[in-house]
Amino acid sequence: MIGIGEWAALGTALAWTLSSLAWTSAGRQIGALATSFIRLIMAGVYLAIYGRLVRGLWFPSDAESHTWLYLGLSGFFGFFLADLLFFRALVLIGPRLVLLIQSLVPPLTALLSWVYLGDRIDGLNWIGMGLTLAGICWVILGRRAPGATPFGRTELRQGVLLSLTACVAVAIGYVLAKQGIGHYDAVAATFIRVLAALVGFSLLITVTRRWPAMGAAARLPRVMALVAYGSFVGPFLGVALSMVALRHCHAGVAATLIGTSPVLILPFVVVVYRERLSAQAVGGAFLSVLGIALLTY
Numbered sequence: 001m002i003g004i005g006e007w008a009a010l011g012t013a014l015a016w017t018l019s020s021l022a023w024t025s026a027g028r029q030i031g032a033l034a035t036s037f038i039r040l041i042m043a044g045v046y047l048a049i050y051g052r053l054v055r056g057l058w059f060p061s062d063a064e065s066h067t068w069l070y071l072g073l074s075g076f077f078g079f080f081l082a083d084l085l086f087f088r089a090l091v092l093i094g095p096r097l098v099l100l101i102q103s104l105v106p107p108l109t110a111l112l113s114w115v116y117l118g119d120r121i122d123g124l125n126w127i128g129m130g131l132t133l134a135g136i137c138w139v140i141l142g143r144r145a146p147g148a149t150p151f152g153r154t155e156l157r158q159g160v161l162l163s164l165t166a167c168v169a170v171a172i173g174y175v176l177a178k179q180g181i182g183h184y185d186a187v188a189a190t191f192i193r194v195l196a197a198l199v200g201f202s203l204l205i206t207v208t209r210r211w212p213a214m215g216a217a218a219r220l221p222r223v224m225a226l227v228a229y230g231s232f233v234g235p236f237l238g239v240a241l242s243m244v245a246l247r248h249c250h251a252g253v254a255a256t257l258i259g260t261s262p263v264l265i266l267p268f269v270v271v272v273y274r275e276r277l278s279a280q281a282v283g284g285a286f287l288s289v290l291g292i293a294l295l296t297y
Contacts, residue, residue, distance in 0.1 A: 005249030009257035012241040017264040019234025021272065026226040030217035032087040037201045037214060038227050040079070040194050043235030047191040050236075060188040068192060070180025075193030078173020079235075080200035085166035093159030101163040103136045106259050108171035110252025116175055128294030129256045135288025136262050138280060174255055178246045186243035194235060256291070263288045 027035045052058045063071075089098045106129055114120060173193075181189045205211055218224060245254040263285045270276075 003248060005245045005254060006257060008241045009245035009254045012238045012245060012258045013260045013264055015233050015238030015241060017261045017268065019230040019238060020265065021268060022226045022230030026223050026230065029223050030220065033210065034214055034217040035227060036083050037205065038218060039231040039235055040198050040201065042228050042231035044191065044194050044198065046232055046236040047187060047194060050187055051191065055185060055188065060191050063184060063188065063192060067180050067182065067184050070176045071189050071192040072196040074173045074176035074180060075196030076200055077169045077176065079193055079197030082166045082169040082173065085162045085169065089159045089162040089166065092155045098163050101160065102167060103133050103259060104167045105170045106133060106252055106256035108167055109174045109255040112171050112175045113251040124294055125253060128291045129252065131294065132256050132260065132288050132291030135284045135291060136259060138284030138287060174246065174251050177243065178251045181243055181247055186247060187240045189243050190239045260288055
């Protein structure tokens with residue numbers, strides 16, 4: 001029977017699928033760094049308002065030092081470092097290869113969770129994760145990004161290394177979040193992760209002297225509307241659901257279900273971008289659904 005953790009993980013995948021459409025449009029106009037930084041600021045505002053209305057606290061001041069430590073480290077690895085590496089890899093080798101390599105996050109998360117937290121997954125769950133990953137990879141490999149630029153061996157090596165490092169950062173973020181959240185409020189836990197990531201981005205923007213570019217981006221109303229929408233759906237709603245998923249099910253299972261975003265986005269690209277799906281894409285989607293069934297039932 002599907003539990004709350006599995007449903008929350010699938011809800012996370014859907015939320016991130018919707019937010020990715022907004023990020024794509026906004027990022028093309030103001031750049032990846034500005035989009036990432038401003039979206040986290042807006043997400044922090046949403047989280048603060050939620051905390052005040054639901055918990056009576058603007059700030060997660062009731063969290064223990066242990067919670068702050070692990071969730072802060074989780075946000076630094078999972079939000080700041082991973083995004084930074086993935087965005088650079090996208091420039092070097094394009095989204096198809098980066099998304100394919102990103103499918104390594106669930107098994108890496110399961111391995112780290114097993115080694116670090118002592119979590120275990122039975123054989124059927126491993127089969128389900130394998131089928132889900134196979135479906136995701138099949139779908140991604142079957143898609144060809146229009147107008148993709150060629151890259152040389154140097155760019156390929158650098159892009160693959162950055163993507164692999166980002167996968168490790170995401171997996172570390174998941175495991176640290178699972179250890180730090182305990183019985184703490186999932187939305188407040190997300191706020192702590194966002195704050196940690198904002199510290200990282202602020203330091204980076206200061207060192208690179210990009211604050212004027214951040215201000216220029218914030219003065220574009222239409223782009224800010226896109227970022228506001230994406231911030232609510234992704235870093236606020238999606239990440240909060242991911243924390244619920246991590247609390248109520250195994251970290252590797254949660255990461256696998258959350259990783260179905262490349263499959264869930266297919267119907268949206270048909271409607272929004274008028275793309276035609278190949279038989280390979282449809283087959284991969286069905287394979288992923290079969291893996292999800294094994295994981296949840």
